[in-house]
Amino acid sequence: MAYKSIVTFLGSEAELSATLPAALAFARDHQAHLTSYLLGVDMTPAGGFYMGASPILLQETLERAQHEAEALEVIARRLCEKHDLRWSTDSAVVQFGGLPAMVGLRARFSDLVIQTSPYGENALPTQEAALEAALFEGQAAVLVLPNKELPEDFGKRIVVAWNQSNEALSAVRRALPLLQAADHVSVAVVNPPVHSPERSDPGGLLTQMLARHGVRAEVSVLAKTMPRVSDVLMRHVRDIDASILVMGAYGHSRLREAILGGATRNVLENAKRAIFLAH
Template identity: 55%
Template sequence: MAYKSILTVAAAPEGAGIAVDAGAKLALKGDAHLEALSIGVDRTQLGYSYIGAGAVMIQVAMERAEEEARANEKALKEALEAQGPDLRSSLDSVVAQLGAVGDLVAARARYSDLVVLSKPYGPAAGPEAEAVVEAAMFEGGAPVLIVPETGLASATPRRVVLAWNQSREALVAARRALPLLKTAEQVVITVVDPPVHGPERSDPGGMLCQLLVRHGVKAEVSVLAKTLPRVSDVLARQCQDLDAELLVMGAYGHSRFREAILGGATRNSLEATQVPVFLAH
């Protein structure tokens, strides 16, 4: 399935241009439509109002959220206009309380083939940035492409690292990424410290490689030892060694609460990545 409906969301002007540029490259390559959504967030309320909350305070918070929405809309509009007349796109702007951001993004993501976002971590990123990513994947059921500051080099990445740990999430990510995998010159299925007594102990990644090859993917398997403290570090080094232009991985293999407290391969990869990361749950 090709990506025909692509969504990008901006909750801050920073990173909006990077996400639009990446989404536009994919849209132009696949003759798709790029939808941009600007969100102004009222962070004083969580989706409900407190009894006794002053009308003046609520009004000030809403005005501030509307100003943010306009600033985000301006950044998105400038980025879209810079792509040229061949891009089919649309732009909407909304204001929401912090607790309602997830529902708003999920409603749009459900009808998108792919959601393209800038990194949700960094000095300019607020709590709503991570909420947007999670809402798109969990409630929206859409794969998400996270684009770092360096941007997306090409709509057809030449070399791709596909993280594989035999999980449902990793398999979903591989299937959702097929349009990108099929155009790559090399897809390296990377297995880090496979379990000795696992179902794939004799041929780690072999069945996935067979599945992808039958789809025309130029896939191969690389089994690596966990020579660095974290799996995300091993994957990052693999991307660097192969000069990969994309990392594909399943997102949040265990509970998001534990992921937030302890980190995990998903969060660590997003925080430190220098290449775009394709995520699906």
Template identity: 55%
Template sequence: MAYKSLLTVATSPTGLTAPIAAACQIALMADAHLDLLALGVDHTQVGYAYVGSGAVIIATAMDRAEEDARATEKAVNAALAQQSPGVRTAVETAVCQLGTLTDIVATRARYADLVVLQQPYGKGRGVDDEAVIEAALFAGMAPVLVVPDKGMASAEPRRIVVAWNQSREALVAARAALPFLKRADQVSIVVIDPPTHGPERSDPGGLICQMLVRHGVRAEVTVLARTLPRVSDVLARHLRDANADLLVMGAYGHSRLREAILGGATRDMLENAEVPVFLAH
């Protein structure tokens, strides 16, 4: 498997440099094509209004969304102009309402090998950014690479951490990340506080390590105790200690609503990501 079709989605003119630079680096490395979608999103929800005013409100909101789409397209082209001219790219601009954002993103993500997006949480981020990631992961069934504002050091990460908890999502992520894993110098399969009565109790992470090694991955297993309140805290500390370039993990082991309200490893890592995070569900 190789990444031959990449996708980046932008819903605002801000924060585009890091994901577009990373996507272009990967496209050059993999000899891939990069599609960029610039979206103008209408957030209007027409509830109570004077008779006949609803159509006016919608028309005005869509005009504003078209202006936003043009501004985002301009920012996308400006970010592309700073990259190597050898990247094959195509920019598409569209307007949608928030309720149809999932459909338009998912339709394009389904035909992408990898979707490269900006960090969804933080200053200047909004509901659109989180909706785009979830649309690509769930409805689009595509792996997503989330790039922090400081960018991606290299299109070929040398030190990669794979978060392993024996879940379906973690296995899907590890398989989808193989093009990165096979190029890495070191892959650490991290198991945090494995259950004493789980199916891998005698050899935590052993089976996934064996699978990856058979693909030529230089993998080893690291078992960590849960010495901090949250699993994400332990994982973040290990990423710093290992000087990792990339984290690979399954996305949303719990429901998205539960993670949004109570928090979860996926949300915590995306909120505080210091390195790019490769997600799959």
């Protein structure tokens, strides 16, 4: 397996500036085709236009979204033309409620979706919606990059968050090309359950599977010495100077994580390094 079809969804000039240069660099390194979808999103809520409202108002909001998408595509094309790789751009206009279906349809036919963090001071609601749509509607793997250029040693050291869940296993399988290219892979197990099937050898079966794919991984059993598992994982990422954390996404429901918090949400809100997610 290799990443040959990569897509990214960009809904603002700030998001484009933060995401596209790194996505281009990643696609070039993997000799992949990068498709950038430039989004003009009509944020009018469903039912926002009452019966008898002027159709001119509706037309204006759609035209504004169209102009925004086209302007973003011009910027994206100028940037892509400076790089020697296969690329394409496409502008799309969609109402916010229809964004998951549009993103999901395009993400499902890709090997990887590249986005930047959907949380932060200048983040837009469309960023969170696009990331979750790629994971759930598109069933795609998502690489969430930090808002900066990729370091020269990007991907050389990787941490895999392992809790025996289906989501974690899916993330590992989707991340195999990255793991095979890494110099060092650490499988992090936080407080392994005493009565789990892997209680005598946490992470052993996973490292055996990885070894057969040419990935030499070591297991790090970590105590939960901080309030949240996500804090322990991010500290381990910093301690070994890893550039990517591979983890399963949303083992709990999105609603529960939005209200009560969860490892996925906490990592996305606080991580300073790349996160590789799959559901």
